[in-house]
Amino acid sequence: MSTTTAVDDLARRVREQLAELRLGDLRTLPGGHSGLTYSVSAGPVSYVVKAVPPGQRPVGRNDVLRQARILRLLAGSPVPVPGVVAVDESEPAWFAMEFVDGEAIEPVLDDHRLAPGLCRTRMLALADVLRDLHDLGAETSEPSVDPAGELERWSRTMRAVPGELRPGSDELLGLLASQVPGGVQPVLTHGDFRLGNVLCRGDRPAAVVDWEIWAVGDPRIDLAWFLLFADHRNFPRVGRVVPGLPGEEELLTAYLDGRPGPPDFSWFRALARTKMAAIMGHNLRRHREGRHHDPDQERLPPTIAAMIRTARDILDRRS
The missing domain is CATH 3.30.200.20 (Phosphorylase Kinase; domain 1)
Incomplete structure (x- = not known):
């Protein structure tokens, strides 16, 4: 057809x-x-x-x-x-x-003209939405994914990327595998929770979209991924400075809303960086193989290397 x-x-x-x-x-x-x-x-x-x-x-x-x-x-x-x-x-x-009218803009990655104060307000509001999602629990028959299963998923993606595009990743995957934390009560997770996947009107989230990889799993997976987008320095040659954007600690405090901090959270912060490196490596490989022509992907190697390096640094400080 x-x-x-x-x-x-x-x-x-x-x-x-x-x-x-x-x-x-x-x-x-x-x-x-x-x-x-x-x-x-x-x-x-x-x-x-x-x-x-x-x-x-x-x-x-x-x-x-x-x-x-x-x-x-x-x-x-x-x-x-x-x-x-x-x-x-x-x-x-x-x-x-x-059809929900709104704009989905990732402040540190997208080309935009949003006022820095609006970016800050949206990101803090989204921390509340993420907490609301995780507070719903997991009233579904969907099988749950534990931290080991999530690591295995992104390890497969990483290993499918040519070695020269992911320097130090084999050692990183070994460190993650040797330090897998225990699970917590599974909840509904979005899988790619960030402002780029939320339609906003003014300073408020109007609709969370792009649920392609939702799961029942560990809330720390969503949380660490969301926090990764709070700092342009996580994305060398790709990220942009947004003055006043809440950092990881401020966003974490907003999400917790007075609750105790999540246990073993540093492991999940390292996992989030591993996931990002794997995704970027996959996209760069597809470009270089001619499967999806996008010259902009050539900016990614410094960020891929930085994600792997900082993930290892986080784990080294943890051990």
């Missing part, structure tokens, strides 16, 4: 499910990194449609039905998410959700 035919067929199915005779054309939504992502209007109302690409299996990032499940589970909770309006499980599966 050609791409045009597949889109026409998807549009027909969406129109039938939503029973909207005035439904406009499906338009590719920029920024979607999983499955096929479109926007579509029905008069004054707009929706986002996410679908499994034709001929591909609905697994991993293409499992749009799994994304729809977590959005429905969170509906009406303190965690703002788009409302799901239709789900079609027949192949290729798709679902439609409300």
Whole structure:
């Protein structure tokens, strides 16, 4: 089936499910990194449609039905998410959700003109949203992922990257494996929780999006990842200075809201840096192999090396 035919067929199915005779054309939504992502209007109302690409299996990032499940589970909770309006499980599966107006900007990585004070307010507000998410518990049949399982996942990603792009990573992975902490009560985790995955209106989060790798797991995984984006110095040649942005300690204090600090948190801070190095190494490899041409990826080697180096430093101070 050609791409045009597949889109026409998807549009027909969406129109039938939503029973909207005035439904406009499906338009590719920029920024979607999983499955096929479109926007579509029905008069004054707009929706986002996410679908499994034709001929591909609905697994991993293409499992749009799994994304729809977590959005429905969170509906009406303190965690703002788009409302799901239709789900079609027949192949290729798709679902439609409300279009939430807002901007998703990562202050230290994205090119933007936001006032520093607004960036600060948004990031502190997001610490509250993350705490709300983790406070929900894990009322789902999804199997939980413990720290060892999370390490194994990102170790596989790291080892798939050519060795010259990840200097010192083998020693780092060995250190992490030798110091895996005990788990805590599993909760719902987003997997990529940061301002770049949150639509904001003014200084408030309007919707947490991009739930492709959500899981039931250790809350410290989400927390350490979120804190990583508080400091441009974590991203040499990539990060930008944002005056007044809350640092890791201030964000951690906001998240805890008077509760005791998480045990063994330094291990998770090292894991977050390992995960970032693995992801950046994977993206750089795809660029150099010609699978996804993006010359901007050539800026990543200093950050990859810094992530690995600082992760090892954190573990050395811990031992």
